[in-house]
Amino acid sequence: MxxxxxxxxxxxxxxxxxxxxxxxxxxxxxxxxxxxxxxxRRTLLSSYARERGQILVGDTAIAKSVPANNQYKWLRTYPGGAAYAHVTGYYSFYGAGGGLEQAENGLLSGSSDKLAFRRVSDLFTGRKTVGASLELTINAKVQQAAIEALDGRRGAAVAVNPTTGEILAMVSNPSYNPAPLAGHDLGKVDTAYKALNGNENKPLVNRAIGGDLYPPGSTFKIVTAAAALESGRFQPDSELPGPAELDLPQTTVGLPNIGNRACGPDDKTTFLHAMEISCNSAFGHLGLELGADALRDQAAKFGVGDQLSIPMRVTPSSVPAELNQPQLAQSAVGQYDVRVTPLQVAMFSAGVANRGTVMKPHLVKSVLSSDLSIIERAEPEELSQAVSPEVAAQLTEMMEAVVENGSGEPAQIDGVRVAGKTGTAETDRVQRAHAWFTGFAPANDPQIAVAVVVENGGDPDSEARGGGAVGGPIAKAMIEAGLQK
Structure with missing residues (x-):
């Protein structure tokens, strides 16, 4: 060669x-x-060849697939509409976006390793492989009560079962209709997405678990009170300073009470009364006495800083790592750079309600096969022990006083003992404060814990007219719905 x-x-x-x-x-x-x-494109089209699983609230599908007479084979529909948009998310030709559609895409599409045995079985039996369905923990009555009570105002509402961690309601306003994002006309899908994504009110953001987190305002006093009681240095009847404005070290700027009023005669108050009327100066004093480490440690025991999945990812709440003395006092009343999700605030109340034990929150009750038999069922899982049962009982007493005699009176329910805490969280000097309410009921047999925030809905001069008057009725409506048999 x-x-x-x-x-x-x-x-x-x-x-x-x-x-x-x-x-x-x-x-x-x-x-x-x-x-x-x-x-x-081939992979995307193949994903439409298999029927996607349903998302169920009770026996009602809030997301399901229906046959389509085109190349896509199936069309994803959302009977739950805007009421459940942040729970479901959406599924389009471009993939899953937000909510359970994204977080549990593997199960819903049938591609999850958890369904491998069933796929093999389908291969031998000749059955068409169908995605798994998800049965949710949501209580439809509580969800609807939250939507109606929020009445379109920007904010969020969350309800959980304190003993199991089941999420009973999760509402974020404004919401959106997922259906246009799931259509087969890709031009219309693009137009719908661009309109939602460009909306200054950010309807695609689930405010209940993410987005720009909120200052918790006085709802964080639950954490400060827990740290004080756990220290053994304070009891509900302990006397605390309660001047109209607390002098702070290292600065000429003090920590004022709402309305610039003293919290009691001779600038003194009891710990219980300070909680009842949400006395800033008393809680600022507690923060300074306890120290930054104790405050951060107590917040962490309630789940602050944890990377939670419900199964959607929850943005971690936070307390600043470095605090000087004025910042510490401000943080003790839920201001400065403390930031939380409404779900986290619901966990504060739920932990107190459950005798000090915080349960891991979850949204999916069961994973179901195409014939709705159970493949997997969620079991309650303990997240942390926030406080002792004895301290939880003291906190319950103090939170009951808030609703019975203090700033949380609008959350009162005839014949039901309600424990709660209001909050008015200042954001800047231009916008109105955020209005908060969190609590649980019945206080003697807790079945539901809630947290509500209404953006810029608070009165900076009155805790009662802010968190109480605005957030209280929303929480009351959710609790009443949750206690219905």
Whole structure:
């Protein structure tokens, strides 16, 4: 064989080897990555070839797939509409976005490893593989009560079962209709998404568990009170300073009470009365006495800073890592740079209600097969022990006083003992304060814990006219719905 033929043979062999290597790399090494590419039209179309599982509240589907007479085979529909948009999210040709559609895409699409045995069974029996369905913990009555009571105002409302961690309601306002995002006309899908994404009120953001977190205002006094009682240095009847404005070290700026009023005669008050009327100066004093580490540690025991999944990712709440003395006093009353989700604030109340034990919140009760038999059922899981049962009982007494005689009176329910805490969280000097309410009921047999925030709905000059008057009735409506048999 002469030299030119040898060289040509070598080149041909090299080309065949390159083809073999590249084919192997594409089929085995890069296959998963290529299938996951958002611009892989074949993969996207194949995902529509299989019926997606339902999302259920009770026996009612709030998201389901229906047959389509086109290349997509199935159309995702949302009977739950805007009422459940932040729970469901949406599923479109471009993939899953937000909510359970994204967080549990593997189960709903049928591709999860948890469903591997069923897929093999379907292969041998000839059954069409269908995605798993999700039965939620949501109580439809509580969800609807929260929507109606919020009445379109910006904010969020969350309800949980204190003993199990089940999320009974999760509402974020403003909401949106997922249906236009799930359509098959891709031009209309693009237009709908751009309109929602460009909306200054951010309807796609689930304010209950994420977005720009909120200052908790006086609802954080539950944490400060817990730290004080756990220290053993304070009791509900302990005397505390309660001047109209607490002098702070290292600064000429003090910590004033709402309305610039003293909390009792001779600038003194009891711990219980300070909670009852939400006395800033008394709680600022407690923060300074306890120290930053104790405050942060107590917040952490309630779940602040935890990376939670419900299964959607929850943005962690936070207390600043470094606090000087004025910042510490401000943080003790839920201001400065303390930031929380409404779910986290509901966990404050739920932990107190459950004798000091905080349960891990979750949204999915059961994973169901196509015939609605149970594949997997969620079990209650303890997250942390926030306080002792004895301290939880003291906090319950103090929170009951808030509703019975203090700033939380609008949350009173005839024949039901309600424990609660109001909050008025200042954001800046231009916007009105956020109005908060959190609590649980019945105080002697807790079944539901709630948290409500109404953006810029508070009165900075009155805790009662802010968190009490605005948040209290919303919480009351949710609690009443949750206690219905």
């Amino acid at each position: 002469n030299a030119p033929i040898r060289r040509l043979s070598f080149v041909v062999a090299l080309l065949f080897a390159s083809l073999l290597v590249s084919t192997t790399m594409i089929q085995f090494v890069f296959a998963k990555e290529l299938n996951a590419r958002p611009d892989n």
